[in-house]
Amino acid sequence: MTDAKFTIVRLTLEGDKFELLVKPDPALEYKLGKRSDISSILVSDEVYSDANKGSRASTEKMMKHFRTADSMEVAKQIMARGELNLTTDQRRKMVEEKRKQIVNYIHQSFVDPKTHMPHPVMRIEAAMEQARVSIDPHKRAEDQAKDVVDALRSILPLKSETVKLIVKVPPQFAGQSYSVIKTAGDMRGEEWMSDGSLRVVIEMNAGMRGTFIDRLGSVTRGSAEVKEG
Known part of the structure; x- marks a missing residue:
């Protein structure tokens, strides 16, 4: 546990500031997706414009944003959407967690163009250390991966690996599944069947395959069929 009893999460929108007082470790767990109950991380259920002064955010500004x-x-x-003010120990842990996610993403998404095989995890880690890559604990791993890959190319030959998937969704989930499928990659074909079900051929980065299947499974309650094309 950290020694601090609370920390602040800040979000600024069009010059308007919004702050929450939160418990440091539970708030970090929430940010990392390891906790889902928002009330369990709050020190106070107030939304502040300045938590240190105790100034509350106005109803008008909350409604606006x-x-x-x-x-x-x-x-x-x-x-x-906001930024959690991390303790030094939390920042170190979060950077390390994000580093592992980025390494795993590169391992799954890119191959050595000579062998067409993924680079070993330890080789990717060594290259990142050599390139002195800095990790932002707040940005999603996938969003940082492009910059990391660009930094590694002079050290490690990397080729993007894509995968083509054939997806079939039952009629009762076809509508709400469409946006999940459409944003996951490049749609190469779609077909609405006579019974209302949906069949789509989609090409995406190989590293996104697992995340896509999890998201689609959540929307369709596990009823969608996904196979490589």
Whole structure:
């Protein structure tokens, strides 16, 4: 556990500041997706414009930016989009966690163009150390991976690996699944069947395959069929 009893999450939108007082370790777990109950991480259920001064955010500004004045709903949006003020120990842990995610993403998504095989994890880690890559603990691993790959290319030959998937979704989930499929990669063909089910051929980065299948499974309650084309 950290020694601090609370820390602050900050989000600034069009010059308007929004802050939450949160418990450091539970808030970090929430940020990392290891905790889902927003109320369990809050020191106070107030939304502040300046937490140190105790100044509360106005209802008008919350409505303007979040379209709700419900403090719990606003808190969820601030946690999703805001920046958690990390302790030194938390920052180190979060950077290490993010580093592992980036290494894994590169390992799954890129191959050695000579062998068409993925580079070993230890080789990728060594190349990142050699290139002195800096990791942002707040940015998603996938969003940072492109810059990391660019930095590694002079040290490690990397070729992007793509995968083509054939996806079939039952009629009751076809509508809400469409946006998940469309944003996952390049759609190479779609067919709406007579019974209302959806069949799509999609090409995506190989590293996104697992995340895509998890998201689609969540929307379709595991009823979608996915196979390589």
